[in-house]
Each structure stands twice: as C-alpha cells, then as structure tokens.
Amino acid sequence: MSLLPPALLLPQQTLSRPGARHELPRLAAGFGPCGLLACGASFERSGGLAELLGGLPGGLTVQVWRHGGGEPTVTAVDQMRAEIRRLRPDWVAAVGGGSVLDLAKAAAGLAEAPETAAYYQTHNAAIPPATLPFIAAPTTAGTGSEATVVAVLTDPARILKQSLRHPSFMPRLVLLDPDLLAGCPPATVAAAGLDAFVQAFESYTSRFATPLTRSLSELALTRIAAALGPLFRGDAAAASDMLEGSYLAGLALSHARLGVVHGLAHPLGARFGVAHGLACALCLPAALAFNREHIRADLDALRARHGLDVEDAVAGWLAEMRPVNPFRGQPLSDRTAIVAETLASGSTGANPRPVSADDVNRLLDALFTE
Numbered sequence: 512m513s514l515l516p517p518a519l520l521l522p523q524q525t526l527s528r529p530g531a532r533h534e535l536p537r538l539a540a541g542f543g544p545c546g547l548l549a550c551g552a553s554f555e556r557s558g559g560l561a562e563l564l565g566g567l568p569g570g571l572t573v574q575v576w577r578h579g580g581g582e583p584t585v586t587a588v589d590q591m592r593a594e595i596r597r598l599r600p601d602w603v604a605a606v607g608g609g610s611v612l613d614l615a616k617a618a619a620g621l622a623e624a625p626e627t628a629a630y631y632q633t634h635n636a637a638i639p640p641a642t643l644p645f646i647a648a649p650t651t652a653g654t655g656s657e658a659t660v661v662a663v664l665t666d667p668a669r670i671l672k673q674s675l676r677h678p679s680f681m682p683r684l685v686l687l688d689p690d691l692l693a694g695c696p697p698a699t700v701a702a703a704g705l706d707a708f709v710q711a712f713e714s715y716t717s718r719f720a721t722p723l724t725r726s727l728s729e730l731a732l733t734r735i736a737a738a739l740g741p742l743f744r745g746d747a748a749a750a751s752d753m754l755e756g757s758y759l760a761g762l763a764l765s766h767a768r769l770g771v772v773h774g775l776a777h778p779l780g781a782r783f784g785v786a787h788g789l790a791c792a793l794c795l796p797a798a799l800a801f802n803r804e805h806i807r808a809d810l811d812a813l814r815a816r817h818g819l820d821v822e823d824a825v826a827g828w829l830a831e832m833r834p835v836n837p838f839r840g841q842p843l844s845d846r847t848a849i850v851a852e853t854l855a856s857g858s859t860g861a862n863p864r865p866v867s868a869d870d871v872n873r874l875l876d877a878l879f880t881e
C-alpha cells in the first residue's frame with residue numbers, strides 16, 4: 512500500500528501561531544493589490560475587522576463581504592460570485608467559522624465557472640479549475656475547511672445539503688491564530704470541537720484511509736482529545752492545539768473521506784436546520800456502537816498508544832457539554848428520503864462497516880426517540 516493518497520493536496524503556506532492574523536495583509540498583497548474579505552458578524556463585533564482594515568499596507572485595497580449567518584446556501588455563494596465578478600479582486604480571504612470559509616471558498620472556486628452553484632451541486636458537472644487565490648483564517652476549531660478542497664452548501668429550495676469539491680479549491684494561505692477563537696461561546700466550542708473530533712475519527716477509520724492520512728488523523732485525535740475539554744471550560748491556552756487538531760483532521764478527511772455520521776448529518780442538517788457540529792455530535796454515540804466490532808483494532812490501538820478510550824471520551828464530553836438534542840420527538844415525515852440520501856453519500860461509502868437501509872433506520876431511531 513502506498514503511504515500517500517492518490518493525489519496529495521495541501522495548502523501552499525500555513526502559519527500557526529498567536530498573532531498570525533496580522534500577516535494576512537502582507538502575505539495577501541503577494542497575490543495582488545485588491546482583495547475581497549468575507550467575514551461573519553462576530554468578527555466585526557469583536558473589533559477584529561476594524562483592526563485588520565486599519566493595518567493595511569499602502570497600495571492594498573480590501574472590500575468586505577459580510578456573511579448574513581447560518582450555514583452557506585447556494586444562493587449566498589452565487590451572490591458573492593456576482594460581487595467577485597464585479598470587483599475583480601486579486602484574491603479572496605475568509606475570516607470566520609466553517610460557514611464563512613465554505614461560502615467564500617465556493618464563491619472564489621466558482622468565480623469563473625459558467626453555471627450556478629446549484630447546478631454543480633446537482634449535476635456532478637465538471638468544475639473548471641479555479642485561479643483566484645483563496646486565503647482562510649478560521650475563528651472556530653471545527654470543520655477544518657481551511658485544509659480541505661471541499662465546500663458544503665445547502666439548497667433550502669431542494670432540501671439539499673451536499674459538498675462541492677475541486678483540487679483547486681485548496682486554500683493557498685492558511686492562518687491558524689488562536690487569538691481568533693477568543694470570545695467563541697461554549698456551545699459553539701462544543702459543537703465545532705465535537706465535529707473536529709468526529710472528522711478525525713471517521714477519517715482514521717475510513718475505508719479510504721492511507722498510512723499518511725492515518726497519521727494525520729491520529730495526531731488530530733490526540734490533540735483534540737486533550738484540548739477540547741479545557742477549551743470548553745475557557746482555557747485559552749488550549750485554542751492552539753484545537754486549531755491545529757481541526758486543521759489536521761481537515762487534511763485527513765479531504766483525502767480519506769469520512770463515515771456514516773457525516774452521511775447522516777447532511778440530510779438531517781438540510782431538513783432540520785441544526786448546526787452541523789451538533790448534528791454530528793449527537794449522531795456519534797450510536798454510530799460508534801454500530802461500527803464497534805469493525806473498528807475494534809483501531810479503538811484498542813488508540814487506547815494502547817495514547818490512553819485514549821474514544822467511547823469514554825465522547826460520553827464524557829456529551830455529559831459535560833450537554834448539547835440539547837433538537838431531533839428528539841420531532842416527526843420524521845420523509846424518513847425514506849433521508850435514508851436514501853444517507854446511503855448515497857460518499858461519506859457513508861467510506862464507513863468501515865457496510866451500511867444498509869435498516870442500519871440507517873436504527874441510527875435515526877436512536878437520534879429521534881432515545
């Protein structure tokens with residue numbers, strides 16, 4: 512078996528240290544003098560946006576694209592693409608959580624593409640290679656979007672949540688600045704952090720994992736397992752480890768894919784508007800039990816090498832963080848469609864144990880009734 516995935520795609524440059532965000536203007540200027548910066552409301556409220564715009568070197572012009580909140584839709588991507596075509600920036604940057612990063616990544620990636628984002632999402636049509644440099648600076652430690660070629664988009668009109676991917680979507684520059692996590696609410700730390708853990712674990716046990724991605728996943732698992740609890744309790748010193756862990760998990764999943772938790776989380780997220788990380792966290796215990804006998808060697812290896820008992824750790828986090836389950840008691844009117852979409856998902860296809868319709872129904876029962 513080759514140590515490497517079939518095609519290894521990495522960000523061109525990654526800075527990981529406190530204050531790394533201050534390097535954004537200088538390094539972005541290397542791509543050209545005009546930029547478009549996407550951010551969310553919290554970055555502006557925290558004063559981060561004003562600080563960044565106040566520190567621009569002479570000759571650099573930066574326009575701002577404000578994300579209205581929520582998970583990114585195909586419509587929001589098309590609106591930002593129209594702005595990119597109007598402004599013709601030399602680069603696009605995103606400072607924000609996974610939603611802001613995915614929005615800007617897809618908008619930059621599809622800037623010159625002729626069809627709508629919904630078209631590429633539906634028709635599996637070839638995406639023309641992107642040429643616009645994309646810069647990512649995450650303000651949550653979760654999706655790992657800054658390290659992937661993937662953008663997950665929703666289309667409320669078609670009740671669809673599905674990823675777009677292209678090798679050219681990989682960010683050219685990544686800034687991992689733990690100071691950007693300051694002020695992140697505990698519920699967001701929990702949902703994002705549990706998503707990062709699920710991504711590290713599902714990429715570790717994926718059928719498409721390679722020795723390199725396994726190493727990346729294992730590094731991510733141990734970092735996240737050690738840092739998630741402290742960060743949730745307000746220990747800012749854990750932010751750097753969480754950011755690096757979610758980044759490494761992103762690199763791993765971008766090459767090795769995921770598992771049934773993500774296969775299920777997308778159709779549920781499209782219908783119930785539940786934050787992605789929360790949906791993943793709530794799906795995890797039943798999925799771990801479902802996969803247990805097929806991943807016994809992995810669970811044993813993590814316990815032996817790192818003292819990490821995955822099932823105990825997950826149970827401990829859920830007991831401490833107490834995420835409210837918004838699915839419990841909800842009617843499941845289109846269960847058949849949810850099951851079909853879960854089975855068709857590339858994530859489900861990577862699950863270490865083959866997944867049947869009955870299996871998905873049992874996972875849904877655990878989520879909606881227990």
Ligand SMILES: [Fe+2]
Pocket residue numbers: 654706707710773787791
């Ligand atoms: Fe995820």
